[in-house]
Amino acid sequence: MTEELKQLLERAVKNIARDSKQELPEGFMVRLERPRQAGHGDWATNIAMQLAKPFGMKPRELADRLIDQVPLGEVVEKAEVAGPGFINFTLVSNWITETLKNTISQNEKYGRVNLGRGRRVQVEFVSANPTGPLHMGHGRGAAVGDITASILDFAGWDVEREYYINDAGLQMELLGKSAQSRYFDELGRGDEAPMPEDGYHGEYMTDIARSFVKEYGEELANKPLEETVAFFSAETGKIVTEMIRKDLEEFGVTFDVWFSEKSLYDNGQVEPAMEELKDRDFAYEEDGALWFRSTLFGDDKDRVLIRTNGVPTYFTSDVAYLKNKYDRNFEKLIYVWGADHHGYVPRLKSVNKAFGHPDDSVDVLLIQMVNLLRDGKPVQMSKRAGTIITLREIMDEVGVDATRFFFVMRRCDSTLDFDLELAKKATSENPVFYVQYAHARICSIYRELEERGIAIPDIEEFDVSQITDPTEINLVKAISRLPEEVAKSAEEFAPHRIAYYATELAEAFHSFYNSQRILGVDEPVMKARILLMQATKITLKNVLGLLGVSAPEKM
RNA sequence: GUGCCUGUAGCUCAGCUGGAUAGAGUGUCAGCCUCCGGAGCUGAAGGUCUCGGGUUCGAAUCCCGACAGGCACGCCA
Numbered sequence: 001m002t003e004e005l006k007q008l009l010e011r012a013v014k015n016i017a018r019d020s021k022q023e024l025p026e027g028f029m030v031r032l033e034r035p036r037q038a039g040h041g042d043w044a045t046n047i048a049m050q051l052a053k054p055f056g057m058k059p060r061e062l063a064d065r066l067i068d069q070v071p072l073g074e075v076v077e078k079a080e081v082a083g084p085g086f087i088n089f090t091l092v093s094n095w096i097t098e099t100l101k102n103t104i105s106q107n108e109k110y111g112r113v114n115l116g117r118g119r120r121v122q123v124e125f126v127s128a129n130p131t132g133p134l135h136m137g138h139g140r141g142a143a144v145g146d147i148t149a150s151i152l153d154f155a156g157w158d159v160e161r162e163y164y165i166n167d168a169g170l171q172m173e174l175l176g177k178s179a180q181s182r183y184f185d186e187l188g189r190g191d192e193a194p195m196p197e198d199g200y201h202g203e204y205m206t207d208i209a210r211s212f213v214k215e216y217g218e219e220l221a222n223k224p225l226e227e228t229v230a231f232f233s234a235e236t237g238k239i240v241t242e243m244i245r246k247d248l249e250e251f252g253v254t255f256d257v258w259f260s261e262k263s264l265y266d267n268g269q270v271e272p273a274m275e276e277l278k279d280r281d282f283a284y285e286e287d288g289a290l291w292f293r294s295t296l297f298g299d300d301k302d303r304v305l306i307r308t309n310g311v312p313t314y315f316t317s318d319v320a321y322l323k324n325k326y327d328r329n330f331e332k333l334i335y336v337w338g339a340d341h342h343g344y345v346p347r348l349k350s351v352n353k354a355f356g357h358p359d360d361s362v363d364v365l366l367i368q369m370v371n372l373l374r375d376g377k378p379v380q381m382s383k384r385a386g387t388i389i390t391l392r393e394i395m396d397e398v399g400v401d402a403t404r405f406f407f408v409m410r411r412c413d414s415t416l417d418f419d420l421e422l423a424k425k426a427t428s429e430n431p432v433f434y435v436q437y438a439h440a441r442i443c444s445i446y447r448e449l450e451e452r453g454i455a456i457p458d459i460e461e462f463d464v465s466q467i468t469d470p471t472e473i474n475l476v477k478a479i480s481r482l483p484e485e486v487a488k489s490a491e492e493f494a495p496h497r498i499a500y501y502a503t504e505l506a507e508a509f510h511s512f513y514n515s516q517r518i519l520g521v522d523e524p525v526m527k528a529r530i531l532l533m534q535a536t537k538i539t540l541k542n543v544l545g546l547l548g549v550s551a552p553e554k555m
Numbered sequence: 556g557u558g559c560c561u562g563u564a565g566c567u568c569a570g571c572u573g574g575a576u577a578g579a580g581u582g583u584c585a586g587c588c589u590c591c592g593g594a595g596c597u598g599a600a601g602g603u604c605u606c607g608g609g610u611u612c613g614a615a616u617c618c619c620g621a622c623a624g625g626c627a628c629g630c631c632a
Binding site for chain 1: 570573574575578579580587592
């Protein structure tokens with residue numbers, strides 16, 4: 001119905017432009033917005049104010065002429081000019097019927113839009129080094145990445161989730177040495193393989209060392225250290241990656257592809273990427289190293305791709321990886337990174353341009369830090385002291401649902417305060433429970449219906465004239481917003497919008513529930529309200545589904 | 556020093572591709588089920604949108620400049 005209104009307005013604008021022999025400004029589009037204020041109708045537009053200048057008319061005068069061109073009856077019930085030149089539209093009550101019918105008939109598909117038109121998009125996220133368990137920051141990245149991917153899927157994109165395993169750098173050797181050292185410790189021969197100074201000290205390393213002892217006994221200790229370190233690196237990397245995979249799975253995040261950085265080298269994909277840069281004259285050799293001309297893109301110095309000693313940098317892998325992604329025919333690439341990597345974004349964008357791709361086919365979501373609190377007080381963490389709080393600990397303490405919700409509650413580019421005690425609270429302070437409670441309440445009504453032997457009416461029986469209370473209309477309005485909220489959050493890569501919307505939807509429901517009854521009222525009213533509950537339940541479930549949060553029937 | 560992010564109610568934050576009286580939650584205060592789940596609802600109080608300029612019919616929103624907090628500036632990853 002909103003589309004129809006848009007078309008009516010577009011036609012009206014064109015008519016007026018023609019009659020007054022005015023040109024429409026380039027790229028002009030009719031945009032409708034939800035008025036913030038109740039009493040300002042269902043939709044509003046500011047086009048009269050936008051076009052007043054180019055048309056050489058007064059905003060209100062133009063608004064009046066626009067209204068004259070919009071027929072009343074089929075779509076619009078009322079149109080009025082307000083304030084400096086807004087036009088407020090009230091739709092015919094049909095929109096209520098339409099919304100409920102849509103919701104109930106589309107069911108689990110309700111809220112889907114076709115913004116993506118089936119285009120392929122890759123969301124690469126978490127991508128933590130396989131050197132230790134995931135911590136808080138990774139958790140936020142995981143939630144944001146996963147939920148963004150879900151939203152894009154809902155918005156009609158063909159989405160792939162990918163984890164990039166950084167298993168090629170120096171840190172892997174350090175990991176191997178650390179494991180080796182712990183292995184010797186377990187055998188009581190610690191002196192033979194000292195722990196590297198900045199090695200990995202976490203407890204998990206001891207567990208891993210024990211597993212080596214269990215499987216190989218002293219066998220690995222009877223060879224020269226240099227001979228086994230590569231084995232330790234590779235095996236430990238695998239074990240840690242598996243640990244990470246399990247944690248993420250429990251967190252509700254599954255990846256379509258686990259992409260190994262090392263495989264870029266093993267499969268010879270690095271060389272061609274370098275050659276392509278050289279061919280395009282974006283890379284050159286100097287002082288025995290290979291350089292990328294990042295200064296062409298505003299960087300203050302060129303960056304090294306291959307070091308003097310012949311060893312490629314991390315950046316090199318990323319160049320090859322980017323090329324590899326495009327080779328897999330993605331139209332859009334989304335990187336979810338911790339904000340501490342922000343300085344690296346221009347470099348990635350530069351390479352993207354150097355390869356001749358449009359700037360907007362790569363988007364980097366920078367996720368700001370997480371401050372962990374307990375009862376409002378910061379939790380002290382130190383890598384050195386081994387007091388890092390892991391994602392697993394948080395999941396275990398506050399549960400997956402609350403953890404996910406809290407991680408996406410805020411805009412990505414603002415730092416997040418995560419209060420463990422608050423997240424655990426099963427009270428109104430906790431927005432997760434507020435939303436889930438709404439769903440559970442409706443389920444409870446359904447149980448009651450069944451007990452009383454009342455059947456759920458067919459949507460065709462819906463009688464819109466029974467929906468009269470402001471809280472009811474408000475609830476329908478909230479339900480009807482899902483598709484546009486999906487579209488907006490997909491366009492902006494803003495998963496937090498969905499968390500906010502979920503809360504607003506629940507609020508509309510609770511408000512209705514407290515002021516009106518579903519059972520024990522006249523049958524026509526009851527039937528209409530049961531259908532309203534049906535649509536509310538579907539919408540709540542779909543929204544929670546997008547967030548990866550469960551929609552419990554009982555709490 | 557340079558770059559990026561942030562600064563909105565006591566606290567935690569939405570709103571930022573310019574629009575109407577700046578919104579939530581929480582906290583404070585006052586109320587609300589003999590009834591479908593009170594983990595709920597209704598209302599009140601609470602604001603120089605950090606500050607100063609500019610653009611505009613109109614600025615929390617855009618531009619410039621301060622100030623404050625966070626993060627990053629390797630032939631590390």
